[in-house]
Amino acid sequence: xISIQEQDFxxxxxxxxxxxxxxxxxxxxxxxxxxxxxxxxSSVSSIHIExxxxxxxxxxxxxxxxxxxxxxxxxxxxxxxxxxxxxSEQIVxxxxxxxxxxxxxxxxEFIMDFLKTDVPFWKQEGTPSGMKWVNAKETDEQAxxxxxx
Amino acid sequence: xxxIRFFASLREHLDTASLxxxxxxxxxxxxxxxxxxxxxxxxxxxxxxxxLCAVNQTLTGEDAIVNDGDELAxxxxxxxx
Numbered sequence: 316x317i318s319i320q321e322q323d324f325x326x327x328x329x330x331x332x333x334x335x336x337x338x339x340x341x342x343x344x345x346x347x348x349x350x351x352x353x354x355x356x357s358s359v360s361s362i363h364i365e366x367x368x369x370x371x372x373x374x375x376x377x378x379x380x381x382x383x384x385x386x387x388x389x390x391x392x393x394x395x396x397x398x399x400x401x402x403s404e405q406i407v408x409x410x411x412x413x414x415x416x417x418x419x420x421x422x423x424e425f426i427m428d429f430l431k432t433d434v435p436f437w438k439q440e441g442t443p444s445g446m447k448w449v450n451a452k453e454t455d456e457q458a459x460x461x462x463x464x
Numbered sequence: 465x466x467x468i469r470f471f472a473s474l475r476e477h478l479d480t481a482s483l484x485x486x487x488x489x490x491x492x493x494x495x496x497x498x499x500x501x502x503x504x505x506x507x508x509x510x511x512x513x514x515x516l517c518a519v520n521q522t523l524t525g526e527d528a529i530v531n532d533g534d535e536l537a538x539x540x541x542x543x544x545x
């Protein structure tokens with residue numbers, strides 16, 4: 316259900332696997348996050364992601380369990396890459412199946428929103444002036460407000 | 465004895481990935497952080513910056529109790545995804 320890995324992933328293979336196990340589900344929603352080639356005021360050639368082994372898996376698992384409590388979900392698959400990733404490569408995959416599309420759409424956004432604020436990953440960007448740690452965005456924290464209603 | 469771990473920019477600034485720390489009586493995360501800060505100039509970074517903490521790999525507030533054998537971690541706000 317959850318993978319933290321250095322290697323890239325194949326969206327098609329992940330979709331096929333979700334579909335093969337989506338018994339009587341009517342919807343599959345997938346999200347893929349990519350490395351942007353720019354951020355704030357400089358160009359970005361690559362990123363490096365560090366994580367807290369053990370805790371990253373544990374907190375992702377917890378977020379998925381919270382999503383299961385809120386919506387009726389079938390399959391959940393989350394992949395997050397770590398290590399060196401080049402610009403425009405894939406970083407993160409979230410795939411969810413459910414009986415109806417609304418549950419899968421919402422759960423996908425919920426998982427990404429909490430992944431952004433609660434799961435111990437840290438990003439450095441390779442800029443023309445060297446590797447720079449990325450600062451957390453306040454808007455990521457604010458995005459959680461919609462789930463407390 | 466507890467293990468304290470540091471990650472990302474915090475680990476780089478402190479030049480420390482982990483250290484062992486003796487806890488004799490009941491202490492909170494805030495107590496331990498205060499003791500670390502008093503170690504010297506570079507450790508003041510811990511109280512100057514926005515720092516998150518986790519006890520046994522679960523995010524907690526600084527009022528959380530730390531027991532012998534626990535794993536405590538300090539790190540900057542996360543930036544995955």
